[in-house]
Amino acid sequence: MKKFNEVTLSLTVAIIDFLYRGRDYQRFWVLEEIARAPYFAFLSVLHLRESLGLRGPEHLYLMKEHFAQTVNETEHLEYMESRGGNRYWIDRAFARHLVLIYYWVNVAYYWVAPRSAYHLSYEVEVHAATTYAKYLAINGHDDKILEILNDELKHGNELLKAMEMI
C-alpha cells in the first residue's frame, strides 16, 4: 500500500501544483483544507470503534493526538485565509469538493487499514513541509511559514508514532 499511497499522492500533488502555479497562498489554503480531513476521519472512526466496544489501550492517546492535529491544521487554514488563500470562489469550490471525497476515503481507509491510512497522511505531511521549505527558499524568511513547516514535521513524527502503536 505504501507504493500506492506515494503514487496517488504524487499524482494529486502534480495536478494541484500545475493548477496553482504562481498562486502560492491559494495553493497552501487548498492543501491545508485537504490536510485537515484525515484527522477528522481518524477521530470519526475512533468514535465509532468506541461506540462498538472496540476501544484499545491506545485509543485515548490517539483521540487526543488527532484532535490536537485538527485544531492545529485549522489554525494553519486560518492563517492562509488571512493571506487571501480562500478569496476566490473557484478555489473554495475546488477544495470543498475535494475534501468531501478525501474525508470519506480516509474513513474507509482507516477502518480497514489504519497503518496504511496513517502512512498516506505521513506522506502528505512530509509533502507539506517540503512545500513550505521551497517557498521559504524562494521568498526568504517568514516566521509564520517556518512555524507551520515545523508543525507539519511534528504531525509527521506523531503519525509515525501512531503507526507503531496500532
Ligand SMILES: [Fe+2]
Ligand atoms: Fe497544516
Ligand SMILES: [Fe+2]
Ligand atoms: Fe499537518
